[in-house]
Amino acid sequence: MNDKHHEDLQHIRSMMERSSRFISLSGISGIIAGIIALIASFIAYKLIKSNGGDYFGNKHINLLGALITKLIITSLATLVIAIFFGIYFTIQKSKKNNLTIWNSLSKKLLTSLLIPLIAGGIFCVALFYHNHLGFIAPSMLIFYGLALMNASKYTFNDVEYLGYCELVLGLAALFLVGYGLIFWAIGFGLLHIIYGFVMQKKYH
Amino acid sequence: MNVIESLNKEFESRIRLGIMSVLLVNDWVDFREMKEMLNITDGNLASHISALEKSGYVEIKKEFVGKKPKTSYRVTQSGRVAFNEHLNALEKLIKGK
Numbered sequence: 001m002n003d004k005h006h007e008d009l010q011h012i013r014s015m016m017e018r019s020s021r022f023i024s025l026s027g028i029s030g031i032i033a034g035i036i037a038l039i040a041s042f043i044a045y046k047l048i049k050s051n052g053g054d055y056f057g058n059k060h061i062n063l064l065g066a067l068i069t070k071l072i073i074t075s076l077a078t079l080v081i082a083i084f085f086g087i088y089f090t091i092q093k094s095k096k097n098n099l100t101i102w103n104s105l106s107k108k109l110l111t112s113l114l115i116p117l118i119a120g121g122i123f124c125v126a127l128f129y130h131n132h133l134g135f136i137a138p139s140m141l142i143f144y145g146l147a148l149m150n151a152s153k154y155t156f157n158d159v160e161y162l163g164y165c166e167l168v169l170g171l172a173a174l175f176l177v178g179y180g181l182i183f184w185a186i187g188f189g190l191l192h193i194i195y196g197f198v199m200q201k202k203y204h
Numbered sequence: 205m206n207v208i209e210s211l212n213k214e215f216e217s218r219i220r221l222g223i224m225s226v227l228l229v230n231d232w233v234d235f236r237e238m239k240e241m242l243n244i245t246d247g248n249l250a251s252h253i254s255a256l257e258k259s260g261y262v263e264i265k266k267e268f269v270g271k272k273p274k275t276s277y278r279v280t281q282s283g284r285v286a287f288n289e290h291l292n293a294l295e296k297l298i299k300g301k
Contacts, residue, residue, distance in 0.1 A: 005297050008221055012291070015225035019233075019241050103237055104230075 022105045022155045024094035027203070029086040030196030036085070037188035040078035041181055044071055105154060113151035116143055137180030141170030141187045158202070162195045210293040212286055214259050219244060219252045224261070224287045227279035232265065234276045253277060261286055 051067045094101045120143020124136050145167030152160035166187050173183035215221055222242045226233055233241075239249050256262040261283030265276045279287070 002298060005294050008218070009291075009294050009298065011218060012221055012225045015222045015241070016229045019226040020229040098243075100237075100240055103240075104233075 022109045026089035026093040027196040027199030029089035030192045032085045033082040034189045034192030036082050041185035109154040116147035134177035137184040138170045138173035212290040215290050232276040232278050
């Protein structure tokens, strides 16, 4: 009899958990996003260097139109590839666990993630427009961190901790303008890879 | 009152426990999502839901989304109270032994 009650409680707990948190996020997509970000940072660094610029340091660099176009293409390609793999591995994982991917939970998760992210995106476009290029990388990290913290209530708690890390990194980068690319590579590259491995180990 | 007696007979089945657990942590949940979460058949879900509705623990909303009918469920205040009492009784039983 006691066993039955115990199982009842476990069942209740797992149903509450399953119905309020989206658990199909995959660690592998974190690792891949991280690797893509590292490659992109390296390409950006090479592009700037081959155009005679020295990215690091507070020295003002003159970014030519052609170089800016190349950098924008690189960053957009990075975004598309990372999102593609993220969605792909999430679908794989939810198929494996026999869970639907498009439900009220994933919609809530996506909205709570996207609203701060879109605000951040517009903010960065404005920085670009006003030629405050050095603040773009820190702002991306800050808004991404806030978006993760906001979305974490609908998924694993680990996402919240990743959010804190991105936020702290972004705030630190605000005071070290000129080293944005390094902070960006740590935040979007290294942290994603660490997060991916932690998730793989914890939930597999 | 005996602790065993304070267990709510309405929540004896696993499926009803599942329905109540899902509703307690969500707002309106529609039929399709509830069915997927509990992994049960249409008929099974419908009969348990209507029993819970008769007890006044669950309210049902029927509406049309486009041309498709959509049925959603939400826990009532008395359902919330009854389920919490049931949970407390379960906890006491486990701790008491």
